[in-house]
Amino acid sequence: MHAVERSTVTVDLGAIRRNAETLRRAAGGAELWAVVKADGYGHGALEVSRAALAGGASALAVATLAEALPLRAAFPEARLLVMGPVEDVAAAREARLELVAVGDEVPEDVPVHLKLDTGMGRWGLAELPAPTRDVVGVLSHLASAESDPDFTMAQIERFRGATAPLAGRLTRHLANSAGTLRYPEAHLDAVRCGIALYGISPFGRDPAADGLEPALRWESYLALVKRLQPGESTGYGRRYVAERETWIGIVPVGYADGFRRDLTGTQVVVEGKPTPVVGTVSMDAIAVELGRRLPTGTAVTLVGEGVTIEDHARVAGTIGYEIATGIVTAPGRARRVVRDG
Numbered sequence: 001m002h003a004v005e006r007s008t009v010t011v012d013l014g015a016i017r018r019n020a021e022t023l024r025r026a027a028g029g030a031e032l033w034a035v036v037k038a039d040g041y042g043h044g045a046l047e048v049s050r051a052a053l054a055g056g057a058s059a060l061a062v063a064t065l066a067e068a069l070p071l072r073a074a075f076p077e078a079r080l081l082v083m084g085p086v087e088d089v090a091a092a093r094e095a096r097l098e099l100v101a102v103g104d105e106v107p108e109d110v111p112v113h114l115k116l117d118t119g120m121g122r123w124g125l126a127e128l129p130a131p132t133r134d135v136v137g138v139l140s141h142l143a144s145a146e147s148d149p150d151f152t153m154a155q156i157e158r159f160r161g162a163t164a165p166l167a168g169r170l171t172r173h174l175a176n177s178a179g180t181l182r183y184p185e186a187h188l189d190a191v192r193c194g195i196a197l198y199g200i201s202p203f204g205r206d207p208a209a210d211g212l213e214p215a216l217r218w219e220s221y222l223a224l225v226k227r228l229q230p231g232e233s234t235g236y237g238r239r240y241v242a243e244r245e246t247w248i249g250i251v252p253v254g255y256a257d258g259f260r261r262d263l264t265g266t267q268v269v270v271e272g273k274p275t276p277v278v279g280t281v282s283m284d285a286i287a288v289e290l291g292r293r294l295p296t297g298t299a300v301t302l303v304g305e306g307v308t309i310e311d312h313a314r315v316a317g318t319i320g321y322e323i324a325t326g327i328v329t330a331p332g333r334a335r336r337v338v339r340d341g
């Protein structure tokens with residue numbers, strides 16, 4: 001039978017650790033820096049950081065100061081980089097963070113990395129200024145390493161060229177997950193891996209093809225099983241109407257839990273069988289077409305047992321990143337537990 005929770009997210013720290021080891025091997029001699037922004041891509045930043053460090057990551061990277069502070073408290077010795085802009089430089093200094101200069105203003109009296117814009121067209125400087133004494137690294141970010149080899153090679157060459165005089169003196173880092181897995185030329189001194197650390201493919205395909213292991217399972221249960229007669233429907237807008245007598249299961253997970261409204265038609269797993277999600281996704285519930293009568297309380301796997309985050313992303317017309325970070329673990333929604341497998 002089901003627990004009190006409407007759904008449970010289980011994060012396997014062993015998978016995170018093994019993915020870190022895989023990425024470290026893929027990166028050749030470069031250091032692996034674990035990107036744990038957005039609460040570890042929805043997996044839980046503290047636990048994921050612990051596993052990534054155990055798997056050989058030598059630094060943690062986040063997007064904001066607020067994300068960095070709890071990590072500093074939990075990991076007093078870890079190297080901790082904030083990749084996005086930070087207003088409160090004094091707080092960053094106090095927490096021994098490393099910052100990135102994303103524009104003309106270079107933070108002072110704190111270890112800083114200069115960001116060169118080589119084609120992302122977002123944060124970063126058009127030209128590298130002469131490094132001040134606070135500068136410890138130079139970086140750039142790839143815009144389409146998962147899809148555009150020509151543009152990616154041009155970015156890599158621009159970065160390597162612009163930073164060649166600094167080689168050996170400053171840490172040069174460029175590659176994200178896709179860059180790490182596909183472009184040895186981008187490895188340089190350190191790679192910054194997020195999505196692949198979680199066992200999600202940056203290429204939107206089967207993560208096993210790159211030796212990655214999904215770390216997240218998402219499970220719920222059949223809260224109600226009902227028989228629809230021909231012509232009866234389930235859900236808002238009557239988007240699913242039974243053509244013949246059909247058994248429908250109602251699962252207490254909806255778009256407010258992060259099971260997005262555009263996931264109609266995706267598959268979940270019920271008793272080992274791929275089972276389609278039918279009708280409109282509600283705020284708090286989805287309907288699945290069982291094709292047979294099953295007891296209430298039967299387990300439903302939303303992610304896992306062969307159903308990947310990439311599968312859902314494809315149906316929703318988005319990327320795995322958005323599905324993973326969209327899962328809501330607030331009170332009353334998915335409960336998150338970790339295990340060390």
Ligand SMILES: *Cc1c(COP(=O)(O)O)cnc(C)c1O
Pocket residue numbers: 035037083141175176177178192193194195196202
């Ligand atoms: C998020 C982020 C990464 C990690 O990208 P993945 O594709 O998840 O590996 C690396 N570098 C920067 C600057 C980022 O913002």
